[in-house]
Amino acid sequence: MSTALCDVVVVGAGAAGLAAGRALIEAGLDIRIVEARTRAGGRAFTDSVVGQPFDAGAAYIHFADRNPWVALAAEFGVTLEKHRGWGGGVAFRDGRRLDAGATAARRAGMAQFWDAMETAREEQPASGASLGDLTAGLSEGARDAALRFGQHAIGEEPERIDLADLIAQWEGPDLVAPGGYGHLVAAAARDLPVSYGVQVTRIDWSGKTVLVETTQGALRARHVVVTVPVGVLRAGGIAFAPALPAATRDALSGMTMGVLSKVALAFDGARFGWPAPSDAYALGTGFNFELFPFGRDLVIATLGGDVARDLMGQGDEAAIAATLDVFASIVGGEARQRFVAGRTAAWMRDPFAEGGYSVVRPGHGGARAALREPVGGRVRFAGEATAEGGSMTVGGATLEGRRAAAEIVEALA
Ligand SMILES: Cc1cc2nc3c(=O)[nH]c(=O)nc-3n(C[C@H](O)[C@H](O)[C@H](O)COP(=O)(O)OP(=O)(O)OC[C@H]3O[C@@H](n4cnc5c(N)ncnc54)[C@H](O)[C@@H]3O)c2cc1C
Structure with missing residues (x-):
């Protein structure tokens, strides 16, 4: 990493970081994007189990009438479909x-x-x-x-x-990307200057410029956009020197991370008499099941809250076994014989997410707006957590990345 001064360092290459990066480059600025993982997309991630893709994080393109990913999908040549909704389960x-x-x-x-x-x-x-x-x-x-x-x-x-x-959350029709929302978001990293596998550990904003320390050296910039999840910030994943102002710290303590989680079960082609796709709810267990999405030999279980904390806390093998048990209670014991492999998306155990997405605690309604306030005029937070009506979504995170970029372009003009 070079400590030569650049205009902006963007921390994180998820939806917000990629959107900020692209807007800043379009404005002609000299930027670096630093990403701890070895891939782009963050919590928009198309994983796979025995070669069959599924969205481990974001899957639905919410409020499609104002979601920037509708236009981005068209730009990237990605076809979207209407989501038929969970209502018919x-x-x-x-x-x-x-x-x-x-x-x-x-x-x-x-x-x-x-x-x-x-x-x-x-x-x-x-x-x-x-x-x-x-x-x-x-x-x-x-x-x-x-x-x-x-x-x-x-x-x-x-x-x-x-x-x-x-x-306050925006509403509207949902679309889906059959090839994966995660793949679609990751495509936005093409041609952007992202350094992968580099973790930001400390941000020193005491001077006129900002020093961003990473696991591979330091960077110096006029401005910084921090897009890491609230869970990472709350866990002290990045140290700030001087410490963040009280208003920012209060904003962070007004939010927690939910633990929306998924378990994908792959089968050998068995459909157990169910149409593909279908949805099923195992009431009283905390599990929803999406059966054979896009005709794939997969069943995707989702769960959240304390059920998820408990189950995902037990480790991958136990979580997969428990999910298969609940699924078999619905479709019959044949599920166990026809089961091929399972995979979890346990974001709460992921050190670069520390949970699913930001949840405002009762009585802390101003937290998202407060986190959006620039720190020292040169450190900005952006991502799903700052997105107000678009919070908890990829679309909202993207708009927030653009908002932070626009503020910086104005500040540097
Ligand atoms: C199970 C699940 C289902 C979801 N379903 C939907 C859905 O259907 N539709 C929808 O719109 N949204 C959904 N979401 C929410 C959506 O995924 C997020 O709101 C969105 O992806 C957040 O984007 P972001 O850029 O704010 O954060 P992220 O995508 O988390 O990006 C932050 C980036 O920062 C990186 N990072 C973290 N720490 C460091 C560090 N120290 N140094 C450098 N880099 C670091 C991370 O690796 C990550 O790439 C879902 C989320 C989950 C978990």
């Missing part, structure tokens, strides 16, 4: 498909939950209210719907999710 409890009465009760609970969300949007919740508070006085079905939404959409338990932040 089949629900099970204790290995049995819900009967008509239980299905009707479940649907009524879900409707009550969505009505309560709509009312919260119209009326604005009290400061400090959590997703759990929203359904506290409602039916068991509504509370269950909130629990499942918290665990599967946010990766966290409802009482730990700030309601005002949640209802």
